[in-house]
Amino acid sequence: MNLTELEKHAAQIREDLKVPKHQEVYARAVEAGYLVAAADGAVSDEERQVMLRAIELLSEGAVIEWELETLVDECATRREEAGAEARVQAVGRELQELGGGEAGLLFAAFVAQASGGIEKEESGVLHAIGKAAGVAKAKVTALLKRVGAATE
Secondary structure (H helix, E strand, O other): OOHHHHHHHHHHHHHHOOOOOHHHHHHHHHHHHHHHHHHHOOOOHHHHHHHHHHHHHHHOOOOOHHHHHHHHHHHHHHHHHHOHHHHHHHHHHHHHHOOOHHHHHHHHHHHHHHOOOOOHHHHHHHHHHHHHOOOOHHHHHHHHHHOOOOOO
8 A cells, every 4th residue: 555545545544543542552653663664674765754654644643743753763763772673572562551552553554565565574573563462463464454465
């Protein structure tokens, strides 16, 4: 699903993302999306710009535009300092504690898919976050299918 498709479906997607503590869930979901997009080792400038636009579309006011750059920079810093695997586990646990595991993974999957598609390695990261969040593998696979990502 590219940005044009995402724009067409953004209102419905936002409905699915309505959860308690949505600000905290969005912040963790943004980091999950970043971790998925960075699974190949880096997030290109183009991926970053598409990711920022996707976050803006999906959050519609939950994340203020000028905060987006800072939010993504903080995700990159935490990944660099703690390591990708440690952040994958932490983000999953935090999403579970917030009661936003599925919503956060859906948000992350849409962001990652819009920023260049989700390949096998990236799918693996999303599954790892899901596992840490207590979301069943079948549910994560269903979320990947929903965003139009290859599941195997």
